[in-house]
Amino acid sequence: MPGVPGCFPFLKRKSAPAAPAPAPALSPAAQVEGCESHSHSHSHSSPSSGPFPCDGLCDFLIPPVPAEAWDAPPKYDFERFGGYAFDEEASRTVEAAIEAVAGELRDLSLKIHDHPELMFKEYYAHDQLTAYMESHGFAVTRRYKGLETAWLATVTVGKGGRTLGFNSEMDALPGIGHACGHNLIAIGGVAAAIGVAAALKKHSLPGTVSLIGTPAEEGGAGKAILLERGAYDDFAACLMIHPTRGEKLTTGLASTLAIERLDAEFAGHTAHASAAPWEGRNALDAAFVSYAAVSALRQQVKPTHRIHGVVEGRDWAANIIPDYAKMSYFIRAPSYKEVMDLEPRMRACFEAAAHATNTKLTFGTSTFMYDLFQNSALGAEYTRIVESRYGMRVGVGSVGEVRASTDFGNITYALPGLHPGYAIPTVENGGNHTRQFTAAAATLEAHEATLLAAKGIALAGMRVLLDKEFAQRVMQDFKAGKPQ
Numbered sequence: 001m002p003g004v005p006g007c008f009p010f011l012k013r014k015s016a017p018a019a020p021a022p023a024p025a026l027s028p029a030a031q032v033e034g035c036e037s038h039s040h041s042h043s044h045s046s047p048s049s050g051p052f053p054c055d056g057l058c059d060f061l062i063p064p065v066p067a068e069a070w071d072a073p074p075k076y077d078f079e080r081f082g083g084y085a086f087d088e089e090a091s092r093t094v095e096a097a098i099e100a101v102a103g104e105l106r107d108l109s110l111k112i113h114d115h116p117e118l119m120f121k122e123y124y125a126h127d128q129l130t131a132y133m134e135s136h137g138f139a140v141t142r143r144y145k146g147l148e149t150a151w152l153a154t155v156t157v158g159k160g161g162r163t164l165g166f167n168s169e170m171d172a173l174p175g176i177g178h179a180c181g182h183n184l185i186a187i188g189g190v191a192a193a194i195g196v197a198a199a200l201k202k203h204s205l206p207g208t209v210s211l212i213g214t215p216a217e218e219g220g221a222g223k224a225i226l227l228e229r230g231a232y233d234d235f236a237a238c239l240m241i242h243p244t245r246g247e248k249l250t251t252g253l254a255s256t257l258a259i260e261r262l263d264a265e266f267a268g269h270t271a272h273a274s275a276a277p278w279e280g281r282n283a284l285d286a287a288f289v290s291y292a293a294v295s296a297l298r299q300q301v302k303p304t305h306r307i308h309g310v311v312e313g314r315d316w317a318a319n320i321i322p323d324y325a326k327m328s329y330f331i332r333a334p335s336y337k338e339v340m341d342l343e344p345r346m347r348a349c350f351e352a353a354a355h356a357t358n359t360k361l362t363f364g365t366s367t368f369m370y371d372l373f374q375n376s377a378l379g380a381e382y383t384r385i386v387e388s389r390y391g392m393r394v395g396v397g398s399v400g401e402v403r404a405s406t407d408f409g410n411i412t413y414a415l416p417g418l419h420p421g422y423a424i425p426t427v428e429n430g431g432n433h434t435r436q437f438t439a440a441a442a443t444l445e446a447h448e449a450t451l452l453a454a455k456g457i458a459l460a461g462m463r464v465l466l467d468k469e470f471a472q473r474v475m476q477d478f479k480a481g482k483p484q
Contacts, residue, residue, distance in 0.1 A: 246423030263364030280321030
């Protein structure tokens with residue numbers, strides 16, 4: 001990404017953390033005409049291209065509502081709501097285009113739902129989605145930016161217009177399928193892109209709409225890899241949606257937690273556990289001492305921080321002193337800085353355990369994802385649209401209410417972004433990353449809720465293309481940085 005290389009290497013390291021790098025230059029699209037150039041106070045991040053197990057954006061913690069309590073989404077009545085619309089004719093074209101493909105999108109969603117694929121293995125979804133976008137007049141690039149299951153679909157009308165981006169996620173979770181509703185996220189991005197493209201074409205409006213199929217949100221930070229490889233360089237803004245549990249016709253604009261994965265491997269020496277245990281150096285003991293130390297540390301961290309992990313091993317047996325153990329931990333906090341403040345304390349727990357057990361400690365490469373930086377101008381426009389046109393209720397929420405993470409956070413620190421969550425019907429204790437949510441993601445009510453949220457980001461994003469002053473305000477809010 002022009003101007004960004006040089007900011008990312010410090011995020012891929014094996015040594016103790018260095019001082020934060022200076023904020024990187026804005027992407028080319030960030031230089032919106034009429035805006036003064038000044039950087040915000042936050043750095044960007046990008047993980048390595050290797051697997052990065054993470055929770056994804058899981059739950060906005062809106063109280064769950066039984067599926068039977070859900071009604072069909074209301075039809076928009078412009079005379080009744082008198083809703084604001086910067087270009088009502090183009091807005092109605094967007095909505096009509098999305099409604100025209102609602103049945104096709106339902107079929108596409110269920111196909112993806114019924115063929116769950118794990119991170120970087122979303123071949124079926126890749127093929128289904130790219131073929132569908134081509135059938136609707138988009139120019140498609142498969143295996144985008146060197147990722148086998150990433151893709152790009154674009155439509156350009158006229159010359160000199162800005163580029164608006166959307167994202168479609170595709171990957172499922174091990175064992176429980178689409179328990180985070182990525183089949184809905186996939187068609188949500190498709191719907192928004194098709195709607196905006198239809199308006200550009202019908203009304204001869206200049207601009208480009210680009211939809212990126214992003215792999216591995218649930219394990220590989222695919223968006224961050226694509227960001228580092230330049231996939232988002234030309235975007236004036238990028239938007240996507242994400243389902244969660246909650247009351248009907250609710251949507252939210254909360255942030256998420258920044259996250260680091262920290263792996264610690266202990267190497268010891270085997271010995272007969274009964275005949276000569278003194279000859280061994282017990283790597284499993286090192287893991288248990290580490291676990292106890294980290295558990296003690298949890299008492300001394302803020303309520304908004306999260307530390308959680310697992311112990312792994314190989315060739316363990318009760319009569320052999322284990323010579324290998326691995327601790328895989330996630331550190332989460334409302335901001336990247338807070339994660340970095342916690343990291344040395346976590347490392348000290350592992351180092352103390354290695355010293356106490358006389359084992360060798362090796363840290364793996366640390367990988368990071370940022371908290372969400374919701375663009376305030378885009379958020380206000382989205383709120384105005386979904387409240388006035390669709391009768392939805394919008395909650396902003398504090399970061400304390402969101403305890404998960406997403407690779408879209410990295411995107412929002414590189415260019416203006418918006419990532420609304422929206423509610424779909426589920427059962428009690430059936431939130432994201434449960435089998436119950438997998439079932440919820442296949443319901444007709446969830447599909448209809450997805451199309452409402454997709455219309456919201458489509459209309460908010462289209463204003464970036466058509467309204468120069470609004471595009472400038474979006475960029476100004478981005479440059480001002482995330483409110484603290």
